[in-house]
Amino acid sequence: MRKHLSMLSHLLLLLPAMALSQPAQFKGMGPEIWTGVIDNNGITSFKGIPFAAPPVGELRWQPPQAYLPQASSTIANKYAPICMQGPHLVNWYRDLISSIGKNPDIFEDPEGGYSEDCLYLNIWTKSMDTNKPVMVWIHGGSNISGWSYEPDYEGHNLAQEDVVIVSIPYRLGIFGNFSHAQLLETQSGKAGNYGLLDLIAALEWIQQHIHEFGGNANNVTIFGESSGAANIGYLLSSPKAKGLFHRAIHQSAGFELTRLQTLAELTELSLSVSEVANKKGIEALRQLTSKELLNAVSSLATVPEFSPVVGGHGLPISVKTIFQSDAQIDVPLLIGTNSQEWLMYIEEDATIDGYLASYKLNHEKAAIESVLPGLNTRDKLDRISTAVEMLCPSLSMAASMSTQQHAYAYQFTRVRQGQHWQSVGAYHGAEIPYVFNTHAHWLETNSDDRELTKVIQQYWLNFAKTGNPNHKGLPQWQPFDKNNQRVLALGDHVSMIPAPDSALCDITNKTR
Numbered sequence: 391m392r393k394h395l396s397m398l399s400h401l402l403l404l405l406p407a408m409a410l411s412q413p414a415q416f417k418g419m420g421p422e423i424w425t426g427v428i429d430n431n432g433i434t435s436f437k438g439i440p441f442a443a444p445p446v447g448e449l450r451w452q453p454p455q456a457y458l459p460q461a462s463s464t465i466a467n468k469y470a471p472i473c474m475q476g477p478h479l480v481n482w483y484r485d486l487i488s489s490i491g492k493n494p495d496i497f498e499d500p501e502g503g504y505s506e507d508c509l510y511l512n513i514w515t516k517s518m519d520t521n522k523p524v525m526v527w528i529h530g531g532s533n534i535s536g537w538s539y540e541p542d543y544e545g546h547n548l549a550q551e552d553v554v555i556v557s558i559p560y561r562l563g564i565f566g567n568f569s570h571a572q573l574l575e576t577q578s579g580k581a582g583n584y585g586l587l588d589l590i591a592a593l594e595w596i597q598q599h600i601h602e603f604g605g606n607a608n609n610v611t612i613f614g615e616s617s618g619a620a621n622i623g624y625l626l627s628s629p630k631a632k633g634l635f636h637r638a639i640h641q642s643a644g645f646e647l648t649r650l651q652t653l654a655e656l657t658e659l660s661l662s663v664s665e666v667a668n669k670k671g672i673e674a675l676r677q678l679t680s681k682e683l684l685n686a687v688s689s690l691a692t693v694p695e696f697s698p699v700v701g702g703h704g705l706p707i708s709v710k711t712i713f714q715s716d717a718q719i720d721v722p723l724l725i726g727t728n729s730q731e732w733l734m735y736i737e738e739d740a741t742i743d744g745y746l747a748s749y750k751l752n753h754e755k756a757a758i759e760s761v762l763p764g765l766n767t768r769d770k771l772d773r774i775s776t777a778v779e780m781l782c783p784s785l786s787m788a789a790s791m792s793t794q795q796h797a798y799a800y801q802f803t804r805v806r807q808g809q810h811w812q813s814v815g816a817y818h819g820a821e822i823p824y825v826f827n828t829h830a831h832w833l834e835t836n837s838d839d840r841e842l843t844k845v846i847q848q849y850w851l852n853f854a855k856t857g858n859p860n861h862k863g864l865p866q867w868q869p870f871d872k873n874n875q876r877v878l879a880l881g882d883h884v885s886m887i888p889a890p891d892s893a894l895c896d897i898t899n900k901t902r
Contacts, residue, residue, distance in 0.1 A: 414518045416466075418599045422459035424466045426515075433546045436513040436603070437539070438470035441595035442588065444507035445561060450676050451568050451584060453577075453703060454509065454591040470510035471502040472537035473562045474680045476688070479535040490810045492832050500537055506565055506680055511592055512538060514545035514555040515603045523854045524605040526596060526635070527557040528589060530616025530643075530819070533696040534563040542819075547827040551851050554605035556596060560588035560621075564687050565680070567696045569657040570664070572672040582656050582702030586624055590704065593625075593634035611637040611854040615822055619643035620697065623787070626719055627711045628704045637857055639850060640725040641825075642818055644783035646713070651694075653701035659694040663687060713790045722857040723791050724850070725784050726800030726877065729890070730815030732775035736768050745771050749778050754897050761893040772815075773891060774898075782895035789872035797870040798859055801890055803881030804842055808834040816881070824880075825850055838882070845884055 414434050416424040426434040442454035449455055484494035515522070527543055529536040538557035545555030560566060566585030573581040597607045612635045614622050622638050623645030625631040651659075667686040669675045678686075687693060701707045710717035742759075746752050751774075762770050788797040802821040805811055811834055822828075824846045829835040849859040849867065859867050867878045868886055875889035 414515075416599075416602055418602045419457070419459040421461040423463040425464070426513075427465065427467045429546055431546070431550060432516065433549050434515050434518070435546060436466040438466060438468055438502070438510045439513065440470075440510050441558075442509040442591045445509065445565070445584070445588075446506045447676065450506065450565065451570070451573055451581070451672070453584065453587045457509075469501045469512065469539045470559075471505035471508050472500045472539075473508035473559050474504055474506050474565055474684070475531075475535045475562050476684055479531055479537075479540075487832050490808070490832065496832065497541075501539070504680075506561075508559055508561070509588060509591070511556055511558045511595070512545070513603050514549035515605070516549055516552055518602065518604045520552075520604045521601075521606045522552055522554050522604050523851075524554045524556060524596065524600055524607070524610045525850075525854050526593065526610060526612045527555065528612060528614030528618035528621055529557070529559070530614065530618040531562070533566065533585065533617045533621070536562070536618075541830055542822045542826060542828050544828055545826065548825070548847065548851075551847065553851060553854060554600060554603055556592075556600070556605075558589060558592040560585040560592075563696050564660075564663060564683050564694075567656065567694070567698065567702075568663070569653060569660045569699075569702070570672050570675070571657070574657070577703070580653070580701075580703045582653055583698045583704050585696075586621065586628065586698045586702075586704050587630075589621060589625060590628070590631050590634065593631065597634060608636070609855070610635040611639060613639035613641065613825075613850070613854075614643075615641040615819060616643050617697070620645045623712060624698045624705060626721060627709050627717075629706075629709065630704045635721070637722050637854060638724070639853065640723065640784065640787070641821060642727050642731060642780055644778075644780050645787060646783050650697065650705075651699045652707070653699050656694060656699045656702065659692065662690050662692070663694075666690060712787060717794075719791060719794055721791075722795045722853070723788065723797040724800070724853050724859060725788050725797060726802060726880075727776065727780045727784050728802045728816040728818060728820055729881075730772050730776065731780050731818045733768070733772040734814040734817045736771050736775075740767070740771055742767060742770060742774075745774055749774070749898070751778075751898060754900070757897045758894065761891075761897065773894065777891050777894045778898050781891060782898055785875060785889055785892075785895060786899070788870040789875070792870045792872055796858065798853070798867055799870045799875075799877040799889070800867075800880050801877050801887070803879055804839070805881075806834045806839065807836060821846070821880070842880065842884075846880060849878075 414426045426436045428434050440457045443457050483497040488494040538559045549555045567582050569581035619640040620643040663686050788799045791797045824843045827843050852861045853859040865884045876886050879887045
């Protein structure tokens with residue numbers, strides 16, 4: 391009897407600890423219950439949580455609709471399908487892995503497959519009962535590819551730093567940005583920008599529910615890279631997104647609202663898809679399969695830009711942009727680019743004349759050559775493309791927004807060890823594994839990379855928590871001054887330096 395009582399006492403003592411280790415549940419969409427999964431480091435993940443109704447059937451090319459919860463209980467341990475797209479990005483990863491002499495098959499297809507039914511977000515949190523800053527990741531991929539849970543984007547390591555990490559998807563390509571006369575008739579003269587509305591719907595969901603995951607809805611930072619960062623520019627410019635986030639981190643993207651397509655131009659280009667598909671009415675187009683639509687787009691002589699359009703949903707033509715000093719944007723900004731964004735994409739037979747023609751800079755050749763002395767053709771083309779596509783628009787964005795809020799600008803310069811990495815430099819997307827601490831095993835990663843990871847994470851986290859990246863023990867990061875432009879170099883050395891290629895930006899900005 392005494393032995394049984396002793397065992398009972400022991401079990402009672404264990405109960406509190408056992409309760410603490412129980413998987414957390416999200417019940418905010420009752421009667422639906424989602425149970426998280428705890429990893430070995432105590433981080434709870436919730437994968438594949440719906441934030442809008444599946445945009446399929448009659449909801450294709452409609453603004454996102456409310457998700458209707460069902461009476462069910464689900465273990466949130468599987469990622470949802472990624473938004474419908476071609477194989478471009480998977481092939482990019484495999485080609486990159488192959489180029490360094492490793493088996494490309496180690497990069498697996500997206501866990502959930504491909505589908506138009508893709509509006510599901512992912513959450514990583516250290517605990518469910520505190521008021522932590524929230525960081526919301528928006529993936530890149532030129533608005534035609536990419537997904538929220540690419541290996542570099544998984545949030546379990548970053549969430550260890552006492553922030554809630556959320557990654558969100560959005561409709562891509564023709565599914566995210568399409569126009570048609572019948573859509574204009576039924577949607578109050580608006581169409582397009584469905585992917586942008588998806589991002590807004592996800593941010594609204596976060597405002598409503600993130601407190602149940604330990605997040606502070608009044609301290610939300612959006613961060614993203616490439617077209618994900620460009621989409622942050624659109625969110626900053628959209629009246630519909632106002633108040634849904636409080637800070638923005640913009641990594642390696644150009645953004646100039648004045649260069650966007652208009653709704654009228656998108657409508658005209660979208661008509662080409664209807665003609666190729668031999669389907670003119672919107673209902674007939676909705677009967678086409680996802681693959682049939684992708685095939686129709688790929689066969690066009692002129693493929694539409696699938697970035698958001700002014701005059702479409704969420705971006706009226708009259709919207710004040712982040713490039714207007716009186717736009718009243720009260721969101722602190724952290725922004726930057728990498729030093730060799732374009733180097734890995736330059737083909738062997740590329741010429742300066744060809745590149746300058748594509749950017750309508752033919753008449754500036756002599757001036758451009760004069761500020762790029764001593765470089766081979768490949769390096770010149772990289773500097774020109776990096777400047778035009780990303781660096782110069784980013785510096786302009788920092789200069790404009792710094793008149794209202796602090797903006798902090800950086801240049802990522804770290805080049806990994808190894809012959810291949812030395813040949814491509816600080817390439818487009820190279821900074822992402824440092825932000826998330828997700829260095830894939832096929833990347834050459836040494837102690838210097840690990841140390842830089844800690845530095846970059848601390849800057850990003852400090853900014854998310856306070857709007858200021860600075861912290862005791864880190865090199866001082868000075869706010870951007872449009873009259874004395876300096877950026878923080880993030881590489882083998884971390885220090886303030888003059889903004890790179892300012893002379894090149896002065897030349898190229900004349901024609902933009």
